[in-house]
Amino acid sequence: MIKIALLGFGTVGxxxxxxxxxxxxxxxxVIGEEVFVSKILKRNLNFQSEIDKSIFTDNFKEIVEDEEIKLVVEMTGDLKGSYGYIKEALNAGKHVVTANKAVVSEYFEEFLELAEKNKVAFLYEAAVAGSIPIITPLKTQVLINDITRVRGILNGTSNFLLTNMQVRKSEYKTILKEAQELGYAEADPYDDVEGMDALRKLRILSTIAFKTKIRNEDILRRGISSIDLSDIAYLNKKNYKVKLIAEAIINEGKFKAVVEPVILSSDDELYGIDGSVNSVEIFGENYGSLVFVGEGAGSLPTGNAIVSDILDALSGHCYPILIENNLINDNENYAARYYVRIKNGLDLSADWIDFIESHGDHVIIETKEVKREFLLEQLKTLNIKEEDCFYARLN
Amino acid sequence: MIKIALLGFGTVGxxxxxxxxxxxxxxxxVIGEEVFVSKILKRNLNFQSEIDKSIFTDNFKEIVEDEEIKLVVEMTGDLKGSYGYIKEALNAGKHVVTANKAVVSEYFEEFLELAEKNKVAFLYEAAVAGSIPIITPLKTQVLINDITRVRGILNGTSNFLLTNMQVRKSEYKTILKEAQELGYAEADPYDDVEGMDALRKLRILSTIAFKTKIRNEDILRRGISSIDLSDIAYLNKKNYKVKLIAEAIINEGKFKAVVEPVILSSDDELYGIDGSVNSVEIFGENYGSLVFVGEGAGSLPTGNAIVSDILDALSGHCYPILIENNLINDNENYAARYYVRIKNGLDLSADWIDFIESHGDHVIIETKEVKREFLLEQLKTLNIKEEDCFYARLN
Known part of the structure; x- marks a missing residue:
């Protein structure tokens, strides 16, 4: 019998x-032995339970010091506490499986090194794109295939909001409020709608894919909260969709990485990914691309990814991650065509504008290919506040 | 150093x-040792080669009797010969990796048993959907998740033909001829366009997914070769697409499995899978569905899948397949709404017809939900030859 422990007993637990x-x-x-949850860490032990209450504890020491426990599943969602739990568990020679993207993205290399040092597995399939098996195949792919680009719709909440705005032609705030009432969005939606959550997942994916350390702060970021109905009107008229896309590309020893709204036409692989669904696309030298689509969150979808990691950890079915490159951040040269919606009446006789159309109190611009940095500078020069404009890459 | 051998040195080899x-x-x-191709089996040794010619042989005995060779990759594409090669290699205690769907679908359980008996790996990721990692994740998924349905676009040639007919509004024969000239279709296209190739892949996928033996002859089959421009006109008018879909579903201890053309509306997950691309969708109790999309054929895409299998075999990263169920074939109850195009002037006052429209020399019918068997009987009663009608499931 193999004993394991769960840290946290919320939805995912x-x-x-x-x-x-x-x-x-x-x-x-498959494992050859029964796998048995012998302890569950829970802050509040005063609750109704169908499970034998004696396995619950509020004391992590009882878990980390129990030599019979071979594997710990971290699902607390608490950044500060979880860092200590994971570190202590790895140092105690226990495999660690986690669903916590915040802590993985913050301390990824440290955890990988600790796991290697202690000869245990550190797995986090559930931290990126919920139910989609992406980390495991990606770890195999990078060994046999140079991955040149990774992109995806990695945040279900923002995709749910964008899809609903566009289908129902409703304002951002209206849809957000509904999503919060239905439990599809958090009371504080910042991480989801401003791209932090997607950025953390891209940090993990791109580090594995490019075999180089790409930190959270190496990734450019822009969220979706400034979108309004005039943007939706433009999209619907053109039969385009807008998605919050996380994307990293590699070129001649340099990488670019950005999370921002992207406007897709109907021939794009990610055009059909609507609602709270997640998708990841990887591009390699041995093929055009591989696309993976599935649910990005939820109790059983995330639990499914965690249990597959538990199987792999206990079977020893884990490939190492090779972080052997030292790629240069080339975000300053990130260039593309952009859609920009700003207020009317500004002096816009600029040569970076490809197309401009006036609509009452605002104008809609499609830019020529410009450096992203340059575009942001122009908007700054025009004294436009971030919340008073919406821009999105034109794909 | 680990020695391996390749059987066949065509495109995939x-x-x-x-x-x-x-x-x-x-x-x-990853393996800890160099992996080295020490022998390559080739029928004709009279050829130009950039590789040291001494490693080529036309004698399989030299490979199977070489105790230093730990793994054999079967890529001959020859059904009769490959059966013997795989069997002998497994019995000689060598791991076997193959891309040959014909031989896997014909002798699947026999090979699995031989591999288990000889304590070696038998892997065939490249036999289903080329570059897409589907067999490996599916083997994990079935352990932790009851899979209730598998479907996919598993044949790139037929998808290429259907996409091109529909986009270019050209006749089947014209597009097929072009595809043959470009090398996208075989000189004898039967297996691809009549659904045999897709059927073999569905046999493998559904056997793994439902943990029951589903043989080639357990699957209903209908190809695409009778499609014509009147069908394309109907599809384009409705903004539908037609795809050759392989699908198996499970319900209350019974399974249904069919390969046939299916008409998809734009909200279907597989609607956007155009050209020679493949896609597999699996539905499980722990999530709605997972979709995988990628190239289904080609030298490097298929090679990529083979090399990932070589890694898994040599690392021992292989989960067993549990064939423990004994599900009943329920194909006789397969029921759906169908699109049917037949010649005009027949007596069609039948109550299974939901909609009928006359177009010169032919009529287009949308049926009510009917048993597939019943529909085929009706067409037989009307004395309609298979090649004189086109029918496709309405999804």
Whole structure:
């Protein structure tokens, strides 16, 4: 019998426990031994439970000092606490599986080194794109294939908001409020709608894909919260869609990485990814691209990814990550055509504008190919506040 | 140093060799030893080669009796010969990796048993959907998740033909001839356009997904070769697309499995899969669906899948397939709404017709939900030859 512990028993913790229990026979067949949750860390022990309450504890020491526990699943969602839990568990020689993208993106290389040093597995399939098996195949792909580009719709909340705005032609604030009431968006939506969550996932994906350390602060970021109905009107008229896309590309020893709204035409692979669904696309020298689509969040989808990591950790089915490159950040040269919606009446006789159309109190611009930095400088020069304009890359 | 052998050195063999050579450093890092192609089986040894010709042989005995060779990659494409090669290699205690869907679909359970008996790996990622990593994740998924449905566009040639007919509004025969000239279709296109190739892949996928033996002869099949421009006109008018879809579903201990043309509306996950691209979708109890998209054929895409299998076989990263169910074939109850185009002037006062429209020499019918068997009987009763009608499931 192999004992494991869960840290956290919220939505994801319950999903993980349910799958582990329901599939215990299959897991036993594959691992050769029963896998048994012997402890669950929970802050508040005063609650109703269908599970034997004696396995719950509010003391992490009881878990990390229990030598019989071979694997710890970190699902607390707490950045500060989880860093300590993961570090201590790895140092105690336990495999660690986590769904926590914030802590992985912040301390990725440190955890990888600790796992290697202690000869245990550190796995985080559930931290990127929920149910989609992407980390595991990507780790194989990078060994046999130079990956040149990674992109994806990595945040379900922002995709849900954008899809609903566009389909229902409703204002951002109206849809956000509804999503919050339905539980599709957090009370504080900042990380989701301003691109932080997608950025963390891109940091993990691009580090693996390009075999180089790409930190959170190496990635440019712009969210979706300034979009309004005039943008939606433009999109619907052209049969375009807008998505919050996280993308990293590599070229001649340099990388560019950005999370921002991107306007897609109907022939784009990601055009059909609507609602809260996630998608990841990887481009390699051995093929054009591989696309993966699936649910990005939820109790069982995320639990499913966690349990697949538990299987891999206990079976030893894990390829190492090779962080052997030292690529230069080339974000200052990030260039593209952009859609920009700003207020009317500004002096816009600039030569970077390809197309401009006036609509009452605002104008819609399609730029020529410009450096992203240059565009932002122009907007600054025009004294336009971030929240008073919406810009999106034209793909 | 680990020695391996390649059987066959056509398009896929060359792609495999190229990746193995180019990525030898990474492979060594992961396996711990160099992986070296020491023999290549080739029928005709009278050829120009950039590779040292001494490693080529036309005698399989030299490979199977070489105890230093730990793994054999079967890529001959020859059904009869390859069966013997795979069986002998497994019995000689060598891992086997193959791209040959015909032989895998014909002898799947026999090979799995032989591999288990001889404690070696038998892997075939490249046999289904080329570059897409689908077999490996599916083997993990079935352990932790009841898969209820698998479907996909598993044949690139037929998808290429259908896409081009529809976009260019050209006749089937015209597009087929072009595709043959460009090398996108075989001189004898039967297996591709009549659904045999897709059927073999569905047999493999559904056997793994449902943990039950689903043989080639358990799957209903209808190809695309009777499609004509009147069908294309209907599709384009409705903004539909037609795809050759392979699909298997499970319900209450019974399965249904069919390969046939399916008419998709734009909200279908597979609507955007155009050209020679492949796609696989799996539906599980832990999530709605996972979709995988990528190139289904070609030298490097297929080679890429083969090399990932070589890594897994040599690292021991392989989950077993559990064929533990004994599901009943329920194809006789397969029911759906169908599109049917037949010649005009028949007595069609039948109550299974939902909609009928006359167009000169033919009529277009949309049926009510009917059993597939019943529909085929009706067409037989009307004395309609298979090649004189086109029918496709309405999704």
């Amino acid at each position: 319950r999903g993980t426990y349910e799958i582990l229990t329901k599939k215990s026979e299959n897991i036993k067949k | 060359r792609g495999t060799y190229e990746i193995l050579t180019k990525k030898s450093e990474n492979i060594k890092k």
